[in-house]
Amino acid sequence: MTTFSYDFKTPAYTGKVDFPTGVFIDGEFKEGGDKTTIDVINPTTGKLITTVSEATTADVDIAVKAAQKAFDTTWGLNASGARRAELLWKLGLLMDDHMEELCALEALDNGKTFGWAKNVDVAFAIQSIKYYAGWADKIQGKVIETDESKLTYTRHEPIGVVGQIIPWNFPLLMMAWKLGPALATGCTIVLKPSEFTPLTALRMCSLIREAGFPPGVVNILVGYGHTVGAAMSSHMDIHKLAFTGSTLVGRKIMESAAKSNLKTVTLELGGKSPNIIFDDADLEQAANWAAHGIFWNHGQACCAGSRIFVQSGIYDKFLAAFAEKTRSIKVGDPFGDDVDQGPQVSQQQFDRIMGYIDSGKQEGATVHVGGKRVGEAGYFIEPTIFTDVTPEMTIVREEIFGPVGVVIKFTDEEDVIRQANDTVYGLAAAVFTQDINRALETAHKLQAGTAWINCVNQLHAQVPFGGFKQSGIGRELGEYALENYTNIKAVHVNLRHRM
Numbered sequence: 001m002t003t004f005s006y007d008f009k010t011p012a013y014t015g016k017v018d019f020p021t022g023v024f025i026d027g028e029f030k031e032g033g034d035k036t037t038i039d040v041i042n043p044t045t046g047k048l049i050t051t052v053s054e055a056t057t058a059d060v061d062i063a064v065k066a067a068q069k070a071f072d073t074t075w076g077l078n079a080s081g082a083r084r085a086e087l088l089w090k091l092g093l094l095m096d097d098h099m100e101e102l103c104a105l106e107a108l109d110n111g112k113t114f115g116w117a118k119n120v121d122v123a124f125a126i127q128s129i130k131y132y133a134g135w136a137d138k139i140q141g142k143v144i145e146t147d148e149s150k151l152t153y154t155r156h157e158p159i160g161v162v163g164q165i166i167p168w169n170f171p172l173l174m175m176a177w178k179l180g181p182a183l184a185t186g187c188t189i190v191l192k193p194s195e196f197t198p199l200t201a202l203r204m205c206s207l208i209r210e211a212g213f214p215p216g217v218v219n220i221l222v223g224y225g226h227t228v229g230a231a232m233s234s235h236m237d238i239h240k241l242a243f244t245g246s247t248l249v250g251r252k253i254m255e256s257a258a259k260s261n262l263k264t265v266t267l268e269l270g271g272k273s274p275n276i277i278f279d280d281a282d283l284e285q286a287a288n289w290a291a292h293g294i295f296w297n298h299g300q301a302c303c304a305g306s307r308i309f310v311q312s313g314i315y316d317k318f319l320a321a322f323a324e325k326t327r328s329i330k331v332g333d334p335f336g337d338d339v340d341q342g343p344q345v346s347q348q349q350f351d352r353i354m355g356y357i358d359s360g361k362q363e364g365a366t367v368h369v370g371g372k373r374v375g376e377a378g379y380f381i382e383p384t385i386f387t388d389v390t391p392e393m394t395i396v397r398e399e400i401f402g403p404v405g406v407v408i409k410f411t412d413e414e415d416v417i418r419q420a421n422d423t424v425y426g427l428a429a430a431v432f433t434q435d436i437n438r439a440l441e442t443a444h445k446l447q448a449g450t451a452w453i454n455c456v457n458q459l460h461a462q463v464p465f466g467g468f469k470q471s472g473i474g475r476e477l478g479e480y481a482l483e484n485y486t487n488i489k490a491v492h493v494n495l496r497h498r499m
């Protein structure tokens, strides 16, 4: 069985880590069914960090059985809400204790900066776990009045064994968004991290055990999508599957669910989010937010504000301010001082993004800023802005999932709303204006699960997040996410036994 030992000696963090990286089933680490391993690559160098045990489809079956046993004996209806809350809170505290270590692992494995991991990923992951600790003993149905001879009420019962498949862009954070509501409601879990970034999920296994969760409540399987992911989505004893990733894979998961046991599926998929800047916006602020919108997490965010619509009266001035802000972004070693942007996550993503940049050039768009690789080693790409784009161009239509934004000039409100909504996606949208009526009217007309006014990329554990159209099904976070993990049962009591 594999383990990972590493000695961090970086400007941002020094310290040793040492933890098992096996397949985590029923509270124990073990070798995967085929005794094979998966290479974990450092995106800063392109070199191997370590190898971790590879889970197989046979391991999925074993994990589901362990999860079912835990559900039937120690979790589900056998653990009170207060108990579930206590363990979730304890897990949050343990994550606090290991915060810097988790940040270092995320920076090493994913390439995001240590500071970013600290302020965003890990901090928000801890908040999310603690937030759902608060819900665990507040999951309740309703008494519904029918007639005087009856008592009718609903129960929100945990679904049972659930599957969760998470991506590589926010590894620990996406794990926390999924674990929180599932554990709070009493479900047991088989979770597959992305094999590109498995280290924080594997570190969490020991913390989950230390927090006192009974064996089998959480099972973590690092494996490939076409094996483990596919086995999970077609499994007859997994009753719900939550997925974050590409629309392509989301589609496959729905298909597998339909062909197997009709498990419920929630999907958090891609986006091509519009960011609309009106003439009367605070120019400096809008330029800063627009850069934050698209270059946040190296552009590897489903809600990235990748289509920036700017009204004609402010266009030139905005573009100058936005370009200046973009040029000031420091790209480099994620552990380095004052670095804003590390490498993209993988060779595959690097190639994809460079391919999109080429397609933009070929289709006649202008590279206004950036457009090139940075350095020789690792997967670094310059923050890039395209101008002179037209609506049919690939870079305007498809999700690039990298630090590449397109700037589009518009004249009137009606026209920009039409263009903003002209996409298969509907995850998020933003509008910048100082006119409150225009702000609200525009926000309400945009087809998106989230609308930001004079800000972008604001996410909170309490606030639901998810997509319209092909950006997904269902909502994560907030009270809304609890619905994903409960079945509603209506109980009818006939008080006097009379027909």
Ligand code: NAP
Pocket: 165, 166, 167, 168, 169, 192, 193, 194, 195, 196, 223, 224, 225, 226, 228, 229, 230, 233, 244, 245, 246, 247, 249, 250, 252, 253, 268, 269, 270, 301, 302, 352, 399, 400, 401
């Ligand atoms: P992806 O293929 O959708 O991967 C997401 C997760 O799904 C991974 O754990 C993946 O495992 C798994 N998976 C793949 N095939 C599967 C299958 N048949 N059944 C079940 N699970 C399966 O995403 P990607 O290839 O890493 O990235 C490609 C694009 O997806 C990005 O460029 C971006 O546009 C989008 N994306 C969106 C988000 C988001 O937050 N919404 C996150 C990541 C990526 P494997 O890694 O083994 O394939």
Ligand code: MG
Pocket: 040, 041, 042, 043, 108, 109, 110, 196, 197, 345
């Ligand atoms: Mg990696």
